[in-house]
Amino acid sequence: MRITALAGGVGGARFLRGLLHHARQTAAAAEGRGAADHLELTVIGNTGDDITLFGLRVCPDIDTLLYTLGGGIHEGQGWGRADETHHLAEELAALGAEPQWFTLGDKDFATHVYRSQLLGQGMPLSAVVERLSARWGLGELGVRLLPMTDTPVETHVVVDDGGDQRAIHFQEWWVRHRAALPAERFVVAGLDRATPAPGVLDAIREADLVVLPPSNPVVSIGIILGVPGVRDALRGTRAPVVGVSPLVGGRPVRGHADVCLRTIGVEESSAGVAGLYSDFLDGWLVDEDDAMPDRRGLEVVRRPLLMSSVEAAADMAGATVDLGMRLRAARATA
Numbered sequence: 001m002r003i004t005a006l007a008g009g010v011g012g013a014r015f016l017r018g019l020l021h022h023a024r025q026t027a028a029a030a031e032g033r034g035a036a037d038h039l040e041l042t043v044i045g046n047t048g049d050d051i052t053l054f055g056l057r058v059c060p061d062i063d064t065l066l067y068t069l070g071g072g073i074h075e076g077q078g079w080g081r082a083d084e085t086h087h088l089a090e091e092l093a094a095l096g097a098e099p100q101w102f103t104l105g106d107k108d109f110a111t112h113v114y115r116s117q118l119l120g121q122g123m124p125l126s127a128v129v130e131r132l133s134a135r136w137g138l139g140e141l142g143v144r145l146l147p148m149t150d151t152p153v154e155t156h157v158v159v160d161d162g163g164d165q166r167a168i169h170f171q172e173w174w175v176r177h178r179a180a181l182p183a184e185r186f187v188v189a190g191l192d193r194a195t196p197a198p199g200v201l202d203a204i205r206e207a208d209l210v211v212l213p214p215s216n217p218v219v220s221i222g223i224i225l226g227v228p229g230v231r232d233a234l235r236g237t238r239a240p241v242v243g244v245s246p247l248v249g250g251r252p253v254r255g256h257a258d259v260c261l262r263t264i265g266v267e268e269s270s271a272g273v274a275g276l277y278s279d280f281l282d283g284w285l286v287d288e289d290d291a292m293p294d295r296r297g298l299e300v301v302r303r304p305l306l307m308s309s310v311e312a313a314a315d316m317a318g319a320t321v322d323l324g325m326r327l328r329a330a331r332a333t334a
């Protein structure tokens with residue numbers, strides 16, 4: 001089965017790790033019946049979070065997907081590497097190098113050095129991501145990771161800092177200010193002239209199922225949807241599109257999706273998020289206590305949405321695939 005997912009950082013990566021776990025479990029069971037249907041997963045990663053630091057290109061959502069699916073993630077943080085040291089960062093601080101509000105570990109620095117070396121030689125980001133994916137064995141897992149575009153794109157936040165408005169990089173707002181600085185709006189530099197990376201539109205059009213994991217609907221999935229051509233491909237694909245609400249009890253499980261929704265004037269609820277995807281969404285998983293009203297043309301499933309373990313994420317991913325398959329069958333007989 002070919003599944004294509006649009007994903008951001010921590011929530012998306014954990015969900016997709018659960019999806020791979022679920023696929024292994026069902027394949028093992030199917031082996032017994034000699035009916036193994038292996039999963040081919042294409043992940044379209046958000047690059048709006050990307051930032052240049054110390055002359056190096058850092059791609060946080062791409063790296064969180066690589067490290068989480070490849071088994072190197074710092075589990076507690078949900079970003080960066082496990083078993084890290086910080087000798088480079090300590091010496092940079094001693095040198096007075098700025099910024100010091102973004103923690104980069106030594107092994108993580110190697111990713112940024114290598115990526116910057118290849119980009120500097122003119123290699124497109126999608127080819128760089130392919131190289132990094134090989135290091136993490138994503139091919140063997142049946143996973144292809146694509147950046148949403150090879151065009152440099154950066155999300156910036158117009159903040160109201162004591163009366164005067166100024167734009168700061170998304171990461172400065174998110175990490176240094178913990179999204180507590182009042183945000184007026186998001187400005188995504190480069191997005192209007194971005195073209196989908198090679199394979200992105202085909203991955204949406206040719207999928208058996210398209211999945212929107214519980215990533216931030218504004219600054220992760222919303223940015224991918226802003227790449228010219230992506231939204232049309234989602235509207236046009238014959239695959240059902242099934243999403244998972246990033247809000248449990250009206251609040252994000254982690255991160256600042258509620259603040260981001262407020263910034264763009266969207267209700268901080270599963271219904272509000274579903275409204276952002278309404279022109280292409282077929283199925284929507286919400287938390288068991290969610291007050292999501294029924295909506296014509298949208299199949300809503302209620303179930304626990306806390307990814308408290310890989311098994312819980314696998315169950316959630318399984319429910320997502322089940323809903324997708326039901327929608328496909330319903331279409332086939334329609």
Ligand SMILES: O=c1nc2n(C[C@H](O)[C@H](O)[C@H](O)CO)c3cc(O)ccc3cc-2c(=O)[nH]1
Pocket residue numbers: 008009010049058059060061063064079080101102103104108171174175
């Ligand atoms: O809250 C933080 N998030 C950090 N993140 C997370 C990052 O801000 C978020 O993962 C995404 O950009 C939002 O989804 C990092 C991610 C990386 O790939 C590399 C370094 C960092 C460093 C930090 C950090 O110091 N603090």
